[in-house]
Amino acid sequence: MTEKKGNLKEKLIRIVKETIEEQFANEDIELVGLDLKGNESMKILRVFINKKEGITLDDCAHFSKTLSVVLDMKEPIKSKYTLEVSSPGGRKRKIF
Numbered sequence: 843m844t845e846k847k848g849n850l851k852e853k854l855i856r857i858v859k860e861t862i863e864e865q866f867a868n869e870d871i872e873l874v875g876l877d878l879k880g881n882e883s884m885k886i887l888r889v890f891i892n893k894k895e896g897i898t899l900d901d902c903a904h905f906s907k908t909l910s911v912v913l914d915m916k917e918p919i920k921s922k923y924t925l926e927v928s929s930p931g932g933r934k935r936k937i938f
Contacts, residue, residue, distance in 0.1 A: 851878050853918050858889055861912050870894055871905065874930040885923040887913075890930040897929035 858873050875890040891897055891905055906927040913919065 850918060851876065854878060854887065857912060857916055857918060858909065861909050862891075865908050865912075866905065869901075871897075871901070880921075880923070883921055885919055885921055886926065887919065887923055888926045888928070890928060892930055902927045902929070 855873070855876050858876060862871050862873060870893045871891050872893065873889070874892045875888075877886075877888040877890075879886045879888075889905075889909065891902070893901070906925060909927065910925055913925070
């Protein structure tokens with residue numbers, strides 16, 4: 843079970859990075875962290891993004907909508923899930 847969750851998290855990291863590269867290349871956004879919690883029936887995917895000027899609420903909303911479409915198309919998470927996108931807050935380092 844742990845190996846399966848690890849593989850899913852790696853796949854999600856790859857999808858998020860690809861989305862940033864393909865959809866947000868000119869916006870200097872970087873993936874700072876990704877957290878996947880929950881069980882087989884419901885998961886929470888938390889994605890933390892940042893950029894030099896700082897992340898705004900509009901940045902998070904725009905990224906969330908775009909990533910949601912990509913995740914719906916690629917379907918890496920087979921169960922219901924909630925997507926949360928936010929800044930890393932005061933954290934200055936990657937939080938994988």
